[in-house]
Amino acid sequence: MKSLTLKQLRYFEALARTGQFGRAAEDCAITQPALSMQIKELESQLGAPLVERSARRVRLTTLGQQFAARARDILRAVYELGDLARADGDQFSGPLRIGVIPTVAPYLLPRLIQALGRQFPALDPQPRETVTQRLIEDLLESRLDIAIVALPVSEPALHEEPLFEEEFVLVRPASEEGAMVPSADHLKEMRLLLLEEGHCFRDQALSFCNLPQAPRGLMEGSSLSTLVQMVGAGIGVTLIPEMAVELETRNAVVSVARLSRPRPSRTIGMVWRRSNPLANRFAQIAQIVSDTGRAGPRG
Amino acid sequence: MKSLTLKQLRYFEALARTGQFGRAAEDCAITQPALSMQIKELESQLGAPLVERSARRVRLTTLGQQFAARARDILRAVYELGDLARADGDQFSGPLRIGVIPTVAPYLLPRLIQALGRQFPALDPQPRETVTQRLIEDLLESRLDIAIVALPVSEPALHEEPLFEEEFVLVRPASEEGAMVPSADHLKEMRLLLLEEGHCFRDQALSFCNLPQAPRGLMEGSSLSTLVQMVGAGIGVTLIPEMAVELETRNAVVSVARLSRPRPSRTIGMVWRRSNPLANRFAQIAQIVSDTGRAGPRG
DNA sequence: TAAAAATACTCCATAGGTATTTTAT
DNA sequence: ATAAAATACCTATGGAGTATTTTTA
Numbered sequence: 001m002k003s004l005t006l007k008q009l010r011y012f013e014a015l016a017r018t019g020q021f022g023r024a025a026e027d028c029a030i031t032q033p034a035l036s037m038q039i040k041e042l043e044s045q046l047g048a049p050l051v052e053r054s055a056r057r058v059r060l061t062t063l064g065q066q067f068a069a070r071a072r073d074i075l076r077a078v079y080e081l082g083d084l085a086r087a088d089g090d091q092f093s094g095p096l097r098i099g100v101i102p103t104v105a106p107y108l109l110p111r112l113i114q115a116l117g118r119q120f121p122a123l124d125p126q127p128r129e130t131v132t133q134r135l136i137e138d139l140l141e142s143r144l145d146i147a148i149v150a151l152p153v154s155e156p157a158l159h160e161e162p163l164f165e166e167e168f169v170l171v172r173p174a175s176e177e178g179a180m181v182p183s184a185d186h187l188k189e190m191r192l193l194l195l196e197e198g199h200c201f202r203d204q205a206l207s208f209c210n211l212p213q214a215p216r217g218l219m220e221g222s223s224l225s226t227l228v229q230m231v232g233a234g235i236g237v238t239l240i241p242e243m244a245v246e247l248e249t250r251n252a253v254v255s256v257a258r259l260s261r262p263r264p265s266r267t268i269g270m271v272w273r274r275s276n277p278l279a280n281r282f283a284q285i286a287q288i289v290s291d292t293g294r295a296g297p298r299g
Numbered sequence: 300m301k302s303l304t305l306k307q308l309r310y311f312e313a314l315a316r317t318g319q320f321g322r323a324a325e326d327c328a329i330t331q332p333a334l335s336m337q338i339k340e341l342e343s344q345l346g347a348p349l350v351e352r353s354a355r356r357v358r359l360t361t362l363g364q365q366f367a368a369r370a371r372d373i374l375r376a377v378y379e380l381g382d383l384a385r386a387d388g389d390q391f392s393g394p395l396r397i398g399v400i401p402t403v404a405p406y407l408l409p410r411l412i413q414a415l416g417r418q419f420p421a422l423d424p425q426p427r428e429t430v431t432q433r434l435i436e437d438l439l440e441s442r443l444d445i446a447i448v449a450l451p452v453s454e455p456a457l458h459e460e461p462l463f464e465e466e467f468v469l470v471r472p473a474s475e476e477g478a479m480v481p482s483a484d485h486l487k488e489m490r491l492l493l494l495e496e497g498h499c500f501r502d503q504a505l506s507f508c509n510l511p512q513a514p515r516g517l518m519e520g521s522s523l524s525t526l527v528q529m530v531g532a533g534i535g536v537t538l539i540p541e542m543a544v545e546l547e548t549r550n551a552v553v554s555v556a557r558l559s560r561p562r563p564s565r566t567i568g569m570v571w572r573r574s575n576p577l578a579n580r581f582a583q584i585a586q587i588v589s590d591t592g593r594a595g596p597r598g
Numbered sequence: 599t600a601a602a603a604a605t606a607c608t609c610c611a612t613a614g615g616t617a618t619t620t621t622a623t
Numbered sequence: 624a625t626a627a628a629a630t631a632c633c634t635a636t637g638g639a640g641t642a643t644t645t646t647t648a
Binding site for chain 1: 347370387388
């Protein structure tokens with residue numbers, strides 16, 4: 001006479017995601033036996049196994065895979081249900097999980113958190129920084145509410161709200177201050193430093209230089225900060241978004257130059273699940289982010 | 300730190316549907332205080348009221364209405380999740396909630412239940428008889444698995460599987476045995492007895508007689524059995540589906556005549572929710588129903 | 599004043615914790 | 624031999640029951 005519980009779905013989803021009872025339990029903030037028992041109970045209710053047990057790793061059965069897919073949809077819908085109440089009322093309160101790409105986060109977040117705090121004192125912004133692909137996954141699985149990324153992302157389930165246009169600038173060793181600014185095609189002849197694989201800004205820079213793929217022997221860095229320091233050491237040149245200039249070039253012996261013909265830029269925007277009941281709230285938030293982004297570091 | 304439970308959703312759905320704590324509790328097979336507590340807990344978790352309390356009757360708040368709509372979707376999905384396991388394996392087992400329209404049920408169900416029992420010994424058919432509109436509602440809300448109705452029903456969420464074509468025949472007093480068979484247009488001049496409002500067969504009969512609406516002074520009955528008995532008493536004539544002939548005319552002083560030009564008929568079919576994981580099973584069931592229907596009462 | 603919801607309390611089922619054993623690599 | 628899952632046992636939370644009070648139409 002027992003029936004399915006959300007608890008069971010949550011635990012099973014974690015198991016399907018982590019592939020291990022122990023990790024799943026940790027993820028759910030319970031102990032491994034507790035999770036094992038719930039999975040066992042779930043399987044007994046269904047009358048069929050969801051996972052193939054083995055000591056090292058757990059594999060989902062065919063049924064388990066179908067089950068996991070539907071369970072995820074349900075958990076997402078339940079999450080949205082919980083947000084329904086927050087969408088009404090006059091003040092926006094509670095946790096807001098914001099994802100931001102690494103080439104924007106450090107330059108925007110401090111001022112953004114401030115601005116949000118001023119506008120919505122009861123709001124609890126929970127920022128998270130990672131690459132676009134991960135942010136999109138997290139959004140689709142309801143592990144994030146909104147994400148600030150470079151547009152377009154082209155996911156049908158997501159709404160895209162453009163916030164501001166951001167130009168790229170060239171960073172050269174200080175010794176080249178005032179030298180002639182190279183064209184896009186000249187750039188690819190130079191020793192170009194780029195972010196490592198996975199960062200959208202890497203692809204945007206490559207694209208501006210008319211390079212379909214990264215050239216051999218490309219020097220890579222894991223952050224814009226690293227790239228600029230490498231430029232300062234005379235290793236090469238790089239491109240960075242305008243927003244990063246103030247912070248990153250302050251303590252580096254580099255010079256900054258505007259590019260032109262065409263002037264390179266990207267659109268920063270905010271995305272969220274269309275079905276999220278907080279969508280209207282997010283539109284308000286987007287306005288604040290846009291203002292913050294345009295105001296610049298002095299804002 | 301608590302989170303939503305399906306129990307809360309089920310109780311709230313019942314409350315939204317019944318509009319009363321007591322009825323909802325009864326519906327959920329618990330006591331009224333237990334349900335009250337869960338609703339209270341739910342509202343406190345959301346931080347906003349879902350219902351406006353009053354002694355006589357409960358009204359949903361705006362939030363409550365949105366919440367109820369989403370909750371229903373979730374509960375439906377959870378129900379389907381529970382059926383996922385039954386879709387695999389080689390034998391189809393467990394409860395199968397079958398809805399059948401009243402002008403088909405008594406003539407088909409006995410043989411159908413037998414046939415199902417032969418084919419799927421572990422299956423537990425739970426038939427329910429009511430008019431098409433109610434059946435469709437129940438299907439959409441996951442209170443039924445399949446329904447046997449006259450096609451088309453034209454609901455995008457439902458799959459329609461045609462089973463067999465069923466002709467209508469004319470039932471006249473026994474005294475008119477062998478008399479000339481009237482045409483469709485003649486029929487509307489005669490004293491026609493029809494089923495009461497809500498039965499699709501009523502509309503099908505009217506449509507065959509080229510009557511857009513029921514004529515004034517129409518005699519109505521609540522079952523085909525009643526109609527035939529009235530014909531036997533010399534009150535008028537009526538149309539019944541072929542399948543009903545054997546059972547209904549056995550103990551009545553009436554004669555049966557085939558109609559023609561055009562020969563009237565309707566398509567009996569089976570419908571189910573497209574998203575139901577048991578859909579493949581239902582296709583098997585449909586084959587059995589079709590065979591049973593075609594075989595006739597001597598089956 | 600009568601019907602329905604809320605409150606007060608009691609009990610027990612069960613979810614989850616700790617400790618340990620079993621299993622598979 | 625080791626890491627992970629299952630098993631055994633215990634505890635405590637909270638869901639549901641009964642009895643009663645409060646509310647309002």
